[in-house]
Amino acid sequence: MGQVAVDQAYTNEVTDTGEKFWRKDVADLLRVREGFQLSEIDPDSLPGTHASKAEGHAELLRSEQPLRELQERLLARSWAGSRDRVLVVLQAMDAAGKGGVVNHVFGEIEPYGLGLAAFKAPTAEERAHDFLWRVEPKVPVPGVIGVFDRSHYEDVLVQRVHQFAPPEEIERRYGAINEFEKRMSDDGVHIIKIMMHISPEEQYRRLSSRLDEPTKHWKYSESDANERGFWAQHMEAFQIAIERTHTAHAPWYIVPANSKWYARVAIQRIVIQKLEQLGLTWPPGDFDLEAERARLDATSGLTWPA
Amino acid sequence: MGQVAVDQAYTNEVTDTGEKFWRKDVADLLRVREGFQLSEIDPDSLPGTHASKAEGHAELLRSEQPLRELQERLLARSWAGSRDRVLVVLQAMDAAGKGGVVNHVFGEIEPYGLGLAAFKAPTAEERAHDFLWRVEPKVPVPGVIGVFDRSHYEDVLVQRVHQFAPPEEIERRYGAINEFEKRMSDDGVHIIKIMMHISPEEQYRRLSSRLDEPTKHWKYSESDANERGFWAQHMEAFQIAIERTHTAHAPWYIVPANSKWYARVAIQRIVIQKLEQLGLTWPPGDFDLEAERARLDATSGLTWPA
Numbered sequence: 001m002g003q004v005a006v007d008q009a010y011t012n013e014v015t016d017t018g019e020k021f022w023r024k025d026v027a028d029l030l031r032v033r034e035g036f037q038l039s040e041i042d043p044d045s046l047p048g049t050h051a052s053k054a055e056g057h058a059e060l061l062r063s064e065q066p067l068r069e070l071q072e073r074l075l076a077r078s079w080a081g082s083r084d085r086v087l088v089v090l091q092a093m094d095a096a097g098k099g100g101v102v103n104h105v106f107g108e109i110e111p112y113g114l115g116l117a118a119f120k121a122p123t124a125e126e127r128a129h130d131f132l133w134r135v136e137p138k139v140p141v142p143g144v145i146g147v148f149d150r151s152h153y154e155d156v157l158v159q160r161v162h163q164f165a166p167p168e169e170i171e172r173r174y175g176a177i178n179e180f181e182k183r184m185s186d187d188g189v190h191i192i193k194i195m196m197h198i199s200p201e202e203q204y205r206r207l208s209s210r211l212d213e214p215t216k217h218w219k220y221s222e223s224d225a226n227e228r229g230f231w232a233q234h235m236e237a238f239q240i241a242i243e244r245t246h247t248a249h250a251p252w253y254i255v256p257a258n259s260k261w262y263a264r265v266a267i268q269r270i271v272i273q274k275l276e277q278l279g280l281t282w283p284p285g286d287f288d289l290e291a292e293r294a295r296l297d298a299t300s301g302l303t304w305p306a
Numbered sequence: 307m308g309q310v311a312v313d314q315a316y317t318n319e320v321t322d323t324g325e326k327f328w329r330k331d332v333a334d335l336l337r338v339r340e341g342f343q344l345s346e347i348d349p350d351s352l353p354g355t356h357a358s359k360a361e362g363h364a365e366l367l368r369s370e371q372p373l374r375e376l377q378e379r380l381l382a383r384s385w386a387g388s389r390d391r392v393l394v395v396l397q398a399m400d401a402a403g404k405g406g407v408v409n410h411v412f413g414e415i416e417p418y419g420l421g422l423a424a425f426k427a428p429t430a431e432e433r434a435h436d437f438l439w440r441v442e443p444k445v446p447v448p449g450v451i452g453v454f455d456r457s458h459y460e461d462v463l464v465q466r467v468h469q470f471a472p473p474e475e476i477e478r479r480y481g482a483i484n485e486f487e488k489r490m491s492d493d494g495v496h497i498i499k500i501m502m503h504i505s506p507e508e509q510y511r512r513l514s515s516r517l518d519e520p521t522k523h524w525k526y527s528e529s530d531a532n533e534r535g536f537w538a539q540h541m542e543a544f545q546i547a548i549e550r551t552h553t554a555h556a557p558w559y560i561v562p563a564n565s566k567w568y569a570r571v572a573i574q575r576i577v578i579q580k581l582e583q584l585g586l587t588w589p590p591g592d593f594d595l596e597a598e599r600a601r602l603d604a605t606s607g608l609t610w611p612a
Contacts, residue, residue, distance in 0.1 A: 039611045076524035103416045110409045111453075112424065116417045147417075200608040208606075211599055217591030218382035222598065228605040235610060285523030292528065293517055299534040300514075302506040304541060305345045 021059045024048045027270045032252040038239045043199040043258040048266070056261035060268060064108040067272055071113040071145060073280035078143025080283030083188030086274060087139065087146040088267075091153050092196035093234060094224050095206040096257050097264075098149050101196070105268045106147050115146040119154060131155040131173060132180050139184055145271070146189075152177055153193075153241060160237045161230050174244040185249035190274055193250060194267060195238060196257040200231050327365045330354045333576045338558040344545045349505040349564040354572070362567035366574060370414040373578055377419040377451060379586035384449025386589035389494030392580060393445065393452040394573075397459050398502035399540060400530050401512040402563050403570075404455050407502070411574045412453050421452040425460060437461040437479060438486050445490055451577070452495075458483060459499075459547060466543045467536050480550040491555035496580055499556060500573060501544060502563040506537050 026048035051059065074084060088106075090098045106114055117138035126134045132152055140146030156173050159165050165173075181191055198206075207224050210216040227234070246252045253270060257263040285292075332354035357365065380390060394412075396404045412420055423444035432440045438458055446452030462479050465471050471479075487497055504512075513530050516522040533540070552558045559576060563569040591598075 076521075079524045099418070102418065107413075107417050111413050111417075111420060111422045112405070112408065114417055118418065200605075200610050204602070204606050204608065207602055211595065211602065214590075215382075215588045217593075217595075218385045218589055220591055220593065220598070222593050222601075225598065225601045225605060228602075228608055231608060231610050232612065282521045283524055284520075285526055287523075287526065287528050289517065289523075292526070292531065295528075295531045296510070296513055296517065296534075299506075299531060300510050302510065302534055302537060304506050304537050306538065 021051055021055065021265075022048050022269065023050065025273075026266050027253070027273050030253040030255055030266060030270070032242055032246045032254060036242075036254070038197070038235055038242070038254065041197055041254055041256065043197045043202065043256045045256045046259060046262045047256065049262075053259070053261050056259075056265050060104065060261065060265045063265075063268055063272060067105075067268060067275075068109050070272065070275040070280055071109040073282060074145070074275065074278070075110075075113050075143040077280060077283050078141070080286065082283075083142045084190065084278055084280075085140045085142050085144050085146065085188060086190045086192065086271065087148065087184065088271060089148045089151045089153065089191070089193040090196065091151065091157065091194070091238075092257065093198060093203060093231075094221075094227060095203050095210070096196040096198045097260050098196060100260055101264055101267055102147060102149060104264050105271070106145065109145065113144055115140040115144045116149065117146065118149040119151055130176075132176060135180075139189060142188060152180070153245075156241045156244075157234065157237045160240075161233045174241070177245050178247060178250075181245070181247065181250040190278070191250035192270060192274060193245075193252045194270075195242065195252060195254050196263055197254050198257045200228060202258045203228070327357055327361065327571075328354050328575065329356065331579075332572050333559070333579050336559040336561055336572060336576070338548055338552045338560060342548070342560070344501075344503070344541055344548070344560065347503060347560055347562065349503045349508065349562045351562045352565060352568045353562065355568075359565070359567050362565075362571050366410065366567065366571045369571075369574055369578060373411075373574060373581075374415050376578065376581040376586055377415040379588060380451070380581065380584070381416075381419050381449040383586060383589050384447070386592065388589075389448045390496065390584055390586075391446045391448050391450050391452065391494060392496045392498065392577065393454065393490065394577060395454045395457045395459065395497070395499040396502065397457065397463065397500070397544075398563065399504060399509060399537075400527075400533060401509050401516075402502040402504045403566050404502060406566055407570055407573055408453060408455060410570050411577070412451065415451065419450055421446040421450045422455065423452065424455040425457055436482075438482060441486075445495060448494060458486070459551075462547045462550075463540065463543045466546075467539045480547070483551050484553060484556075487551070487553065487556040496584070497556040498576060498580060499551075499558045500576075501548065501558060501560050502569055503560050504563045506534060508564045509534070 024047070029047040049056075074082075074086070077084065090101060092098050102116060106116070115138070119134070119138075122131075122134065135152045138146070138148070152173075155165070156170055156177070160170050185191060207220065210220045242252045242254075255263050255266050330353070335353040355362075380388075380392070383390065396407060398404050408422060412422070421444070425440070425444075428437075428440065441458045444452070444454070458479075461471070462476055462483070466476050491497060513526065516526045548558045548560075561569050561572050
């Protein structure tokens with residue numbers, strides 16, 4: 001009875017919120033389709049909603065609690081033996097808002113349920129190993145939502161653009177990624193790969209504002225301006241990588257990201273929807289309830305100091 | 307100028323909040339003193355404040371933003387070469403509220419700035435190594451607030467109570483811990499060790515409510531009732547461990563925890579105060595501001611597709 005009541009209350013809440021804000025299934029709208037062209041996707045667009053920025057912020061706040069509860073159920077079920085977990089891969093040009101998504105979407109779930117890994121330029125030891133060597137240990141354990149801020153995709157994106165690896169090695173990696181992600185998926189990892197798509201004009205405004213604000217200088221790197229000179233090559237590398245690694249078990253979503261609020265609320269919704277699909281009922285305890293009640297009650301008079 | 311203005315605004319905010327809520331320096335009140343007796347500390351007490359539960363919740367919310375900003379400064383400074391980081395060790399009997407502190411105090415800082423490690427019963431591989439072998443890799447890197455939910459202290463607490471290790475090995479560990487923590491401290495780790503102190507009566511109420519609520523069953527373990535039979539031995543192990551490992555560089559704080567709100571707001575305050583003592587001004591950028599402005603502006607006309 002208690003179980004059913006909780007589930008019911010939860011389901012109603014999410015449905016109500018979603019129906020008000022989203023006019024269409026945003027996960028379906030943003031999911032990559034056969035023949036997609038990145039150059040045809042407008043970073044200013046807001047697929048699936050006619051909401052204002054203020055409504056977007058309100059929806060983000062409203063959906064925090066459903067996301068938190070779904071995450072807690074995922075974690076609870078892992079204690080009861082479930083292998084389910086989620087891996088969100090975030091890839092984007094600099095200043096596209098990956099950090100904001102981590103802080104404002106995933107920062108709202110319990111720390112126990114979040115596995116954040118930020119991949120930077122590989123160390124000498126990492127470079128000496130296969131490119132997936134440093135990734136495997138960061139795959140989330142059951143019950144956790146893993147978030148990769150950059151990922152193994154850097155090895156076919158920036159490494160392709162700057163030819164840090166020869167073409168045949170880049171070519172090998174697409175297949176290796178697909179096999180790796182298939183193996184993770186077969187073990188219960190639900191993979192959501194997201195490209196946050198901003199325009200060069202919007203990136204300019206964001207980098208420029210970092211220079212304007214002394215408390216943001218630590219986030220600015222000289223390489224940020226350099227990479228703008230390779231924008232077309234980066235987009236080409238994204239186009240190819242997404243074509244080669246978009247699979248049923250590890251799909252790509254392209255999220256227009258010129259509006260920070262839209263990108264956050266869309267990614268939040270994609271993750272909530274995936275969790276909803278998992279049918280996350282609360283697991284039963286692994287003990288005899290009446291016997292435990294009796295054992296615990298037998299200690300009810302305990303005091304200390306005696 | 308911008309730098310000074312930011313610092314000033316920040317400092318005022320924290321001071322105002324603290325002065326309203328805390329009548330005394332709570333970190334000083336809760337810090338272990340020579341000759342302390344755990345049995346004389348009342349888990350129901352609320353040292354340092356006369357506030358109500360509602361005021362406690364309000365203070366917790368009010369101090370989220372100062373804590374977030376201090377954390378961000380700590381992180382920013384690590385990018386500029388600072389070795390500073392914080393390690394909070396949480397130890398307590400079951401259901402004392404460690405999880406609530408993680409979620410409601412540390413869950414409010416940015417995920418990039420939090421390094422949470424939960425130590426469970428050691429695996430066979432971990433048992434084959436020295437007891438600190440599994441701890442070293444979890445020490446936070448510069449810029450991060452590490453939180454240990456249980457820790458190397460389990461090796462002198464539960465292991466002492468149940469004689470999982472012989473007395474001479476337990477004895478060895480106190481010294482090993484002090485040397486380990488001294489080495490961490492010398493490398494820039496600011497260590498805060500907290501015992502959350504609840505009464506057996508309060509633990510009974512909390513465990514009992516977990517049995518009452520089906521969505522909490524996954525948090526209940528049969529060992530919870532068993533361990534109540536060893537309460538006095540656990541308290542003795544705490545008393546000895548704290549006496550033996552309370553040092554200037556790695557002090558213990560005993561936080562009365564029968565009131566969840568008090569424990570949370572007191573721990574939040576202890577951490578904020580430690581961060582304030584570090585003098586965390588924003589670091590300068592590692593670039594020539596005018597030159598970068600010019601380089602970036604030279605790319606301001608970039609569009610894509612061309």
